[in-house]
Amino acid sequence: MSEKLLSIDDLHVSFSTRRGMVEAVRGVTLAVEAGEMLGLVGESGSGKSVTGFATTRLLDSAGRVTAGKILFRGQDVTKLRGDDLRQLQGAAMSMIFQNPRAALNPIRAIGLQIADAILTHKRISKDAARAEALELLHAVQIRDPGTRMNAYPHELSGGMCQRVMIAIAISCNPALLIADEPTTGLDVTTQKVVMDLLADIAAARGMATILITHDLGLAARYCRRIAVMERGRIVEEASPKALFGAPQHAYTRRLVAASPTAVSRIEDLVTEEEREGYAAIVSKPRQELAAGTPPLLEVRKLAKRFDQGAAAVADFSMTMAGGESVGLVGESGSGKSTTSRMICRLIDPSEGDIVFDGQSIGHVAARDFHRSRLRKDIQMVFQDPNESLNPRFTAFDCIAHPLLRLDGLRAGNELRQRVNECAERVGLPLDLLPRFPHQLSGGQKARVGIARAIACRPRLLVLDEPTAALDVSVQAVVLQLLDRLRRENDIALLFVSHDLNVVRMLCDRTIVLRNGGIVEQGESRALFDNPKTDYTRKLVEAIPHFEAGPALAAAL
Amino acid sequence: MVRAGRRLLSSLPALFGVLVFTFLLMRVLPGDPAVFFASGPNAGKEEIEQIRKQMGLNKSVPEQLVFYLSDIGHGNLGRSMMTGQPVLKDLRERLPASLELTFTALLIALIAAVPLGVLAALRPGSLVDHGVRMFCALGVCVPTFVSGLLLIYVFYYLLGLAPDPTGRIDVFTSLPPQRTGFLSIDFLLAGDIDGWWAACKQLILPAVSMALFVIAPLARITRASMLVSLGSDFVRTARSVGLSWRKVVITYALRNAILPVITIAGIVFSTMLGANVLVEKVFSWPGVASYALDALLSSDYAPVQGFVLLMASVFVLVNLVVDICYGIADPRVSIE
Numbered sequence: 004m005s006e007k008l009l010s011i012d013d014l015h016v017s018f019s020t021r022r023g024m025v026e027a028v029r030g031v032t033l034a035v036e037a038g039e040m041l042g043l044v045g046e047s048g049s050g051k052s053v054t055g056f057a058t059t060r061l062l063d064s065a066g067r068v069t070a071g072k073i074l075f076r077g078q079d080v081t082k083l084r085g086d087d088l089r090q091l092q093g094a095a096m097s098m099i100f101q102n103p104r105a106a107l108n109p110i111r112a113i114g115l116q117i118a119d120a121i122l123t124h125k126r127i128s129k130d131a132a133r134a135e136a137l138e139l140l141h142a143v144q145i146r147d148p149g150t151r152m153n154a155y156p157h158e159l160s161g162g163m164c165q166r167v168m169i170a171i172a173i174s175c176n177p178a179l180l181i182a183d184e185p186t187t188g189l190d191v192t193t194q195k196v197v198m199d200l201l202a203d204i205a206a207a208r209g210m211a212t213i214l215i216t217h218d219l220g221l222a223a224r225y226c227r228r229i230a231v232m233e234r235g236r237i238v239e240e241a242s243p244k245a246l247f248g249a250p251q252h253a254y255t256r257r258l259v260a261a262s263p264t265a266v267s268r269i270e271d272l273v274t275e276e277e278r279e280g281y282a283a284i285v286s287k288p289r290q291e292l293a294a295g296t297p298p299l300l301e302v303r304k305l306a307k308r309f310d311q312g313a314a315a316v317a318d319f320s321m322t323m324a325g326g327e328s329v330g331l332v333g334e335s336g337s338g339k340s341t342t343s344r345m346i347c348r349l350i351d352p353s354e355g356d357i358v359f360d361g362q363s364i365g366h367v368a369a370r371d372f373h374r375s376r377l378r379k380d381i382q383m384v385f386q387d388p389n390e391s392l393n394p395r396f397t398a399f400d401c402i403a404h405p406l407l408r409l410d411g412l413r414a415g416n417e418l419r420q421r422v423n424e425c426a427e428r429v430g431l432p433l434d435l436l437p438r439f440p441h442q443l444s445g446g447q448k449a450r451v452g453i454a455r456a457i458a459c460r461p462r463l464l465v466l467d468e469p470t471a472a473l474d475v476s477v478q479a480v481v482l483q484l485l486d487r488l489r490r491e492n493d494i495a496l497l498f499v500s501h502d503l504n505v506v507r508m509l510c511d512r513t514i515v516l517r518n519g520g521i522v523e524q525g526e527s528r529a530l531f532d533n534p535k536t537d538y539t540r541k542l543v544e545a546i547p548h549f550e551a552g553p554a555l556a557a558a559l
Numbered sequence: 560m561v562r563a564g565r566r567l568l569s570s571l572p573a574l575f576g577v578l579v580f581t582f583l584l585m586r587v588l589p590g591d592p593a594v595f596f597a598s599g600p601n602a603g604k605e606e607i608e609q610i611r612k613q614m615g616l617n618k619s620v621p622e623q624l625v626f627y628l629s630d631i632g633h634g635n636l637g638r639s640m641m642t643g644q645p646v647l648k649d650l651r652e653r654l655p656a657s658l659e660l661t662f663t664a665l666l667i668a669l670i671a672a673v674p675l676g677v678l679a680a681l682r683p684g685s686l687v688d689h690g691v692r693m694f695c696a697l698g699v700c701v702p703t704f705v706s707g708l709l710l711i712y713v714f715y716y717l718l719g720l721a722p723d724p725t726g727r728i729d730v731f732t733s734l735p736p737q738r739t740g741f742l743s744i745d746f747l748l749a750g751d752i753d754g755w756w757a758a759c760k761q762l763i764l765p766a767v768s769m770a771l772f773v774i775a776p777l778a779r780i781t782r783a784s785m786l787v788s789l790g791s792d793f794v795r796t797a798r799s800v801g802l803s804w805r806k807v808v809i810t811y812a813l814r815n816a817i818l819p820v821i822t823i824a825g826i827v828f829s830t831m832l833g834a835n836v837l838v839e840k841v842f843s844w845p846g847v848a849s850y851a852l853d854a855l856l857s858s859d860y861a862p863v864q865g866f867v868l869l870m871a872s873v874f875v876l877v878n879l880v881v882d883i884c885y886g887i888a889d890p891r892v893s894i895e
Contacts (some may be wrong), residue, residue: 105794120801
């Protein structure tokens with residue numbers, strides 16, 4: 004057994020807030036050996052990032068280590084000052100952040116930024132630093148590194164920015180690299196490329212890595228040891244196989260169950276006791292539509308061109324039956340959001356037609372569609388539950404608004420009843436209705452968004468990445484909710500997502516988009532199990548999976 | 560360059576609007592220039608009528624406007640009744656004085672405000688922060704003519720350090736050949752160091768009293784944008800690789816934080832140029848603003864209209880310069 008590179012001993016971190024001291028980390032003990040990759044997983048607020056920031060001494064001024072030690076090569080990091088600290092940062096340990104574009108200085112050429120990091124720790128000339136920076140760009144596999152040296156972050160894609168960030172982090176060959184959600188917000192294929200690169204570089208240079216992530220599958224794919232954090236504590240630490248095969252702690256069990264895998268079904272996502280009542284609904288067979296029923300939605304040769312640019316969407320056709328769920332997947336820039344917005348009649352298509360329930364609605368200007376009587380039949384749930392609720396509306400107002408505008412209800416008992424009914428259907432406790440969005444949790448906000456969308460009893464619900472901003476356990480509950488709504492109320496779902504595992508579970512059919520055109524479509528399970536095009540295969544293979552062993556299936 | 564030209568062209572309608580508006584405004588203001596410029600208070604009705612006819616004031620307002628606009632088209636801003644000179648000549652003589660004063664004041668303000676704002680942002684809530692806030696509050700509370708008089712009282716009357724506040728240069732100094740119109744630069748070009756020093760001494764008090772007034776907005780905006788920039792992800796990145804304190808604060812945080820300061824500095828500059836009439840009066844500075852005020856008080860239409868047109872053009876130019884500076888400072892922006 005090799006020497007411990009980093010050992011964290013009973014670490015406590017507190018933040019002073021307006022409501023007094025809040026303990027974010029309460030007694031974390033952790034060890035990392037030289038060259039190993041450790042996964043630190045947990046949901047938001049579990050303290051995993053704070054642990055990382057405390058180790059690299061990057062906590063904001065409000066945060067303080069109140070107890071415990073962080074020993075790096077036998078030296079207590081928490082007690083370092085001034086130059087000693089600076090010699091550690093970058094040279095001995097460095098960090099990669101979430102949201103790579105924001106993590107780079109927007110008005111400084113990337114070559115200079117890499118050179119800055121090199122010049123801090125090495126006494127070499129500027130030209131030599133520039134040459135090294137160029138080499139690093141080679142190392143992180145950036146195409147045409149010579150010209151990219153003078154590029155600014157806004158000229159690069161998110162994945163490219165993260166490579167530059169990696170180049171900065173490894174510029175002085177640190178012994179420890181802490182990657183805080185390095186691929187969150189990137190496409191699955193980009194995620195795979197970036198993570199593979201990171202793992203290769205770490206292995207080649209013998210760097211120890213701590214991978215902080217909320218994605219169990221990602222941690223399982225790249226780490227040999229995973230520590231699970233919950234509310235500031237480490238609840239379980241094991242190899243991925245042991246962790247997913249036979250999780251010991253109740254929280255780990257819940258987390259493992261909630262993470263969608265290649266084989267999981269929606270009903271698997273929560274543990275036994277939370278599942279009550281759901282099974283009965285799922286088992287009820289859906290009534291078959293009579294043959295010859297006209298489709299609910301028919302989209303014909305839809306196209307969208309934004310001014311002078313190339314087509315964002317071209318030649319897009321699809322049909323949906325009532326109560327059917329269809330997934331729309333693709334990488335960012337594939338046109339899936341644009342398509343969903345055209346179908347929702349929030350933006351105008353350049354060409355083509357949309358027929359809803361036998362009526363052509365493609366030519367009604369998006370500006371005027373709110374007056375159409377079909378407006379309440381097509382509703383939308385937006386990606387970010389924080390941004391899509393009016394901060395000055397209470398939950399009640401949010402849900403009541405479409406009823407007042409579209410259903411012609413007046414304020415009064417009937418309205419109150421309808422709002423309560425919607426809240427109950429999405430599982431939102433009624434005592435939360437007078438609250439404002441900032442007083443609700445992410446999951447509760449997502450429920451308000453869904454309740455608002457179903458308030459007018461729509462027949463088609465368009466969901467644009469409704470769970471992308473949610474923790475897996477909350478995502479599990481929201482997915483079940485959506486599936487139940489579909490089965491109970493026969494609402495058709497058009498589900499836009501980049502998360503293929505989720506689409507596979509929720510949707511009967513899936514459409515794969517790329518560069519604004521349909522690449523492949525078909526019945527979900529068949530499409531994912533046996534993709535016909537290379538592109539779909541690449542997408543499917545890029546999803547990080549962990550194998551849920553038979554033991555786990557039995558435990559559930 | 561083509562884009563800059565297009566920008567200038569697109570501002571022409573606004574300039575035209577300003578022209579017409581000022582013209583009409585001057586006509587509806589009470590006061591008859593003919594009465595003012597008649598030979599004396601007991602000038603007879605015929606005499607006044609005679610002057611009105613001479614000045615074209617007997618014609619209808621639209622007719623007057625057409626004459627006025629065609630004159631402007633020929634580059635003729637009219638003649639001042641006060642000085643008896645063409646307005647264009649007056650403005651050309653006085654604008655450099657105003658510009659020199661305003662530029663110096665802005666420079667002093669920036670040199671003081673940016674470090675103050677940065678200091679305050681580095682330690683929010685500290686004694687330094689509160690000190691800066693108080694200094695800024697004082698600067699805004701005290702009107703420029705009061706701070707100007709105070710400065711004169713202390714540095715001229717009590718300490719005798721400053722020369723008497725009577726214009727750009729004392730009467731005994733011989734003027735340098737005029738090149739830029741900025742006395743301090745002209746003296747330098749002529750190699751006259753004594754003259755240069757004399758001009759600078761005259762300049763410093765009015766410039767400081769103007770600067771005091773605008774330090775507050777500049778320092779506050781610097782502090783605010785510096786706080787944002789210090790809390791941003793890229794500063795965290797810079798700290799994570801152990802960059803030196805200077806590099807983090809100056810190269811990473813301040814260069815990003817300076818962008819909104821450029822915009823505010825542009826606005827402050829245009830405001831100062833027109834609004835520094837108080838300082839010009841207190842220090843008998845022969846600038847355009849005091850010229851326009853005198854003209855306004857004596858219902859002298861042409862100089863006021865010329866002044867407004869000048870200010871509007873300066874405003875357009877300053878905005879263009881700000882945008883160009885912004886484009887250089889921030890690679891994400893291109894001048895549209």
